[in-house]
Amino acid sequence: QVQLVQSGAEVKKPGASVKVSCKVSEYTLTELSMHWVRQAPGKGLEWMGGTDPEDGETIYAQKFQGRITMSEDTSTDTAYMELSSLRSEDTAVYYCAALQWERLTTAEEDNWFDPWGQGTQITVSS
Amino acid sequence: SSELTQDPAVSVALGQTVRITCQGDRFRNSHASWYQQKPGQAPVVVIFGQDNRPSGIPDRFSGSSSGNTASLTITGAQAEDEADYYCSSRDSSGNQWGFGGGTKLTVL
Numbered sequence: 001q002v003q004l005v006q007s008g009a010e011v012k013k014p015g016a017s018v019k020v021s022c023k024v025s026e027y028t029l030t031e032l033s034m035h036w037v038r039q040a041p042g043k044g045l046e047w048m049g050g051t052d053p054e055d056g057e058t059i060y061a062q063k064f065q066g067r068i069t070m071s072e073d074t075s076t077d078t079a080y081m082e083l084s085s086l087r088s089e090d091t092a093v094y095y096c097a098a099l100q101w102e103r104l105t106t107a108e109e110d111n112w113f114d115p116w117g118q119g120t121q122i123t124v125s126s
Numbered sequence: 127s128s129e130l131t132q133d134p135a136v137s138v139a140l141g142q143t144v145r146i147t148c149q150g151d152r153f154r155n156s157h158a159s160w161y162q163q164k165p166g167q168a169p170v171v172v173i174f175g176q177d178n179r180p181s182g183i184p185d186r187f188s189g190s191s192s193g194n195t196a197s198l199t200i201t202g203a204q205a206e207d208e209a210d211y212y213c214s215s216r217d218s219s220g221n222q223w224g225f226g227g228g229t230k231l232t233v234l
Contacts, residue, residue, distance in 0.1 A: 035223070037169075044228040045161070045169065045212050052220075059221055095168055099223075102175070111216055111223075112159035112174035119168050 002027045004096050004117035011123045017084040020120045022096030024077040033099040034079040035113060036070065040092040048081070048094075053101035053111070086124045093119040130158075130213055130226035137232040138203045146229045148196045148213030155220075158196035158213045160189060163228075169212065173198055200231075208233045 007021040024032060035050025049060035049070055058070050069082045079096055097113035104110060130150040138144035148158055157176050161169035171180055173189035186201045196215075200207055213226040 037225075044210075045163075045214075045225040047214075047223045047225060050223070061222060097169075100174070107155060109156050109216075110159075110175040111156060112171050113161070113169070113214065114171045114174070114180065116168040116170070 002032065002098055002115055004098065004115055006094075006096060006117040006120045009121040009123070011125060012086050014087055014124055014126055016086050016124075017082060018086060018122050019080055019082040020094050020096075020122070022079040022081075022117050024079070024098075027077075029072055029074050029077040029079060033101060034070075034072070035097050035099050036081045037095045037097055037113070037116075038092040039095070039119075040089070043092075046092075050099060053099055054103075083122075086122075088124050091122065091124045093121050095119050130215065130224055132211075132213060132226035132229045134227065135230045135232065137234055138200070139234050140205065141202055143199065143201045144203055144231065146198045146200075146211050146231065148198075148226045149194055150196075150213075150215065150226075151194055152215040152217050152224075153191055153194060153196055155218055156216055157191060158189070158215045160187075160196075160198045161212045161214065161225075162207075163210045163212065172211075203231075203233050205233050207231060 003025045005023045033051045033053040036048040071080045096117040101111045160173040162172045163169040172187045177189045188199045190197050210228045212228045
């Protein structure tokens with residue numbers, strides 16, 4: 001059973017960057033399509049980006065284009081999400097989640113996020 | 127990109143049935159998945175595909191869809207079902223994923 005373990009909480013100043021890690025165990029990272037989701041205090045889930053399960057291309061949410069970089073180290077089965085030019089609105093819990101995917105027909109598919117990491121609190125404050 | 131719309135809050139009496147809905151135009155190509163999130167915890171998938179439950183999820187949880195609306199039904203709600211529920215789907219262009227705004231379920 002896949003397990004995802006994330007790095008610990010961090011406090012950053014506005015304008016800085018943060019890099020969150022997500023260590024995979026019981027599977028190899030190359031077998032997974034890893035995605036990142038964040039949740040601001042008292043708010044809902046927000047998809048940030050991830051790997052397309054069909055072609056392996058990294059896709060970012062339009063909102064984060066230019067500020068986000070997702071990467072992988074297959075030698076350690078660790079995925080990373082780096083967010084730059086941080087501002088107070090980036091204060092949130094950041095989750096990694098493995099996308100499960102099944103093609104049903106040429107036009108239809110099913111996909112769902114399972115499992116999730118435990119979350120990493122990132123606080124942006126001067 | 128298209129949005130997924132959920133009612134912000136729903137309540138249900140203990141043991142009764144409740145349906146949580148998710149409206150959007152993404153469901154032509156894929157079914158919605160549903161996530162339960164309790165305070166201070168990571169989300170957990172409760173329904174995926176047409177109506178599939180991961181192991182460990184009680185069979186009182188079920189999923190369905192009709193047109194532009196996906197639904198999560200809890201038949202015989204229990205106190206431990208009180209949580210936030212989110213729907214999710216990939217958009218029809220295939221380039222973005224997204225989540226509904228979430229529904230806070232209160233079990234009375």
